[in-house]
């Protein structure tokens with residue numbers, strides 16, 4: 089077995105493409121409940137509609153997730169944000185950034201877009217108050233120059249919403 | 250320089266030619282001060298104790314030492330627990346390289362340790378099929394193209410390589426890498442890394458393991474000097490935090506700032522913060538040139554000591570700090586070279602410099618400025634002394650041993666003098682931070698403090714003069730000088746006296762100046778001979794800048810101060826113990 093060189097960018101990009109094609113195919117066969125992928129030619133940016141689960145604060149409301157993948161996917165986590173207007177939630181900032189550990193430190197390449205979507209929906213469903221995080225204004229101001237949420241050093245809110 | 254060889258040299262030479270030594274002073278050996286005897290001011294016996302304690306409470310480790318210790322620890326755990334070295338390394342990392350903790354936890358509950366660390370014994374998932382789906386690339390691969398950690402979650406080699414490489418290039422977190430299967434906590438050890446990573450990444454990983462041994466271990470730290478690769482292992486619980494790295498950097502093990510005895514870490518942090526806050530206001534002070542107080546031509550300070558002589562034809566001698574005539578700092582006014590009298594300077598208000606300051610800043614800044622300027626001056630004097638020491642060792646000693654036709658091994662007293670100067674500048678520097686924080690209303694303590702600081706400072710100035718200017722005449726002379734042996738005696742004596750002054754100062758400040766009596770003008774320092782000798786000074790009243798300060802004399806007229814070197818001799822001796830001048 090050969091182990092003497094790091095995987096090159098080209099191999100990674102091939103892995104990313106293969107893997108995304110497989111995920112997309114899987115999604116089309118069996119989409120996660122409450123999510124719709126808007127069809128586009130761009131394999132590296134998915135726009136996904138989310139419908140709030142019944143009998144939760146967000147029941148019937150529709151929001152859009154934008155998921156961006158790098159050449160290093162799935163070794164690197166995708167960048168996931170809510171498009172404007174982002175749902176009012178104690179872990180979601182008004183600029184759409186989401187404070188959820190699996191999108192950053194706890195990402196694993198064995199996770200998928202589908203599993204991320206399900207985590208986000210469960211985060212929404214367990215919310216008991218429609219409000220912004222306490223530090224929303226400060227955080228959003230700091231992100232004005234177009235900073236990606238992946239550059240933030242997240243201090244994760246506790247699990248209880 | 251190998252000090253033991255030098256010592257043998259010295260001893261051999263001594264037996265061959267006794268004339269190298271001025272006989273009765275008993276300075277037979279050129280290393281250590283323990284051999285010097287100055288009448289009743291016999292060497293302080295706690296010195297050796299200090300030295301030993303310092304050597305015992307820390308160890309400097311090179312990279313090889315670190316690797317060796319790490320290997321030894323891994324071997325111990327691997328042997329005692331009967332597990333693979335790879336697993337022993339994982340356990341040690343988890344328990345911050347504390348061998349005892351690993352033992353304790355393992356023998357208390359092996360199963361629970363395995364679960365927490367992620368070292369599984371029996372794979373959770375096991376498979377016997379010939380082809381498997383890789384959970385990362387979602388492709389099927391034959392089993393021999395796949396591998397798994399102790400949990401048995403299989404992924405293909407290519408995905409593993411991407412996973413491992415991404416993690417290693419993300420930083421030291423790769424030491425805690427776990428199986429990619431989301432809820433699985435199986436740890437990935439070095440064996441598996443070596444199987445999957447590129448050579449470059451393997452190298453990075455092994456550096457992280459080495460770094461972890463120092464950075465995660467609560468008893469060790471890297472030397473903070475830029476570019477230094479030594480680490481220091483510290484005996485926890487030791488009182489003295491000062492450590493000296495093999496790179497010659499001295500630092501405080503506790504806060505990793507440069508060594509700062511006698512002030513404590515909290516005060517150092519406060520002072521450094523204060524300096525950075527004030528630094529904008531301070532820029533004007535740091536200008537390295539001042540006008541000569543007499544002829545007004547700008548003078549740049551280029552020697553380490555505070556005694557400045559203006560260029561000819563003026564030749565005015567003055568003190569760099571207060572710009573006062575140097576004659577005011579001499580024996581005539583009480584035998585002190587010191588210039589630490591802020592209160593006096595403020596009262597007098599005669600100096601241009603002081604007036605300028607008054608215009609530029611408010612009272613508090615002015616007070617801070619006083620201490621900061623002296624702190625910074627001692628800092629740069631220390632740097633200068635370090636350079637001088639290097640120059641001395643690299644060039645001057647060679648030259649000197651030529652002109653005086655004496656072997657270089659006989660010049661060690663000069664190196665020792667300069668090492669003492671460097672150390673004194675360091676201590677003195679921090680006494681100014683101490684002085685800044687010493688409450689103004691504690692008059693007794695302040696007075697005692699300034700007295701001790703003055704003593705130390707004047708001792709240092711004498712030593713510096715001798716090691717800088719007097720030495721130069723011997724270096725420049727055309728042939729051997731008969732005065733050279735006297736010079737040796739004097740400089741070695743001054744070095745020893747100054748060391749004592751500074752040790753007393755450090756001790757007094759570290760104990761919070763608690764030896765000072767209620768009356769405030771009766772400083773007593775129970776067992777320090779040199780303080781007493783300092784107080785002796787023929788019972789003269791100390792006068793500074795025309796203002797009479799309260800007498801610090803304890804009425805003990807048992808000493809006389811030498812006119813030439815100011816060494817405090819016992820009454821019984823008629824000749825100065827240091828410079829042999831008659832009383």
Ligand SMILES: [Zn+2]
Pocket residue numbers: 398400401402428429430433434435
């Ligand atoms: Zn696993």
Ligand SMILES: [Zn+2]
Pocket residue numbers: 383384385386387388404405406407408409
């Ligand atoms: Zn794979």
Ligand SMILES: [Zn+2]
Pocket residue numbers: 472473474477478479494495496497498
């Ligand atoms: Zn060092």
Ligand SMILES: [Zn+2]
Pocket residue numbers: 490501502503504505506509513514517
């Ligand atoms: Zn410290």
Ligand SMILES: [Zn+2]
Pocket residue numbers: 541542543544545546559560563564565
């Ligand atoms: Zn002049």
Ligand SMILES: [Zn+2]
Pocket residue numbers: 568569570571572573578587588
């Ligand atoms: Zn002065």
Ligand SMILES: [Zn+2]
Pocket residue numbers: 811812813814815816825826827828829830
């Ligand atoms: Zn003398």
